[in-house]
Amino acid sequence: MPEEVDTSKVSDHLNRFWKGEKTCPICRTNNWLLEKQYGSLPVFDRQKPFYMAGPVYPLAVITCKTCGYTFYLNAMIAGFLKPPELPQATASAPVKVEDKKS
Numbered sequence: 001m002p003e004e005v006d007t008s009k010v011s012d013h014l015n016r017f018w019k020g021e022k023t024c025p026i027c028r029t030n031n032w033l034l035e036k037q038y039g040s041l042p043v044f045d046r047q048k049p050f051y052m053a054g055p056v057y058p059l060a061v062i063t064c065k066t067c068g069y070t071f072y073l074n075a076m077i078a079g080f081l082k083p084p085e086l087p088q089a090t091a092s093a094p095v096k097v098e099d100k101k102s
């Protein structure tokens, strides 16, 4: 049985971090659906590019109910799911991305 999304946590997270108008970038409505099941993004492996089993990034899925535009939040980074214990060599290192606007 898949673990259900606590949609109130996703809603709180969006309201805390989403700055500006919370409208869809495609149709400009504010009509979001917080999916109750986590999605997943497969980890890319050049040796097996079309192999669909293996590690994934767990994602909270947010969909515009008007046009279908969909975006994701990494459920572990956002704190919706507890990260699994990983060997140090497997864990990703945090990286600061420069903002070139300033």
Ligand SMILES: [Zn+2]
Residues within 6 Å of the ligand: 024, 025, 026, 027, 028, 029, 064, 065, 066, 067, 068, 069
């Ligand atoms: Zn839309």
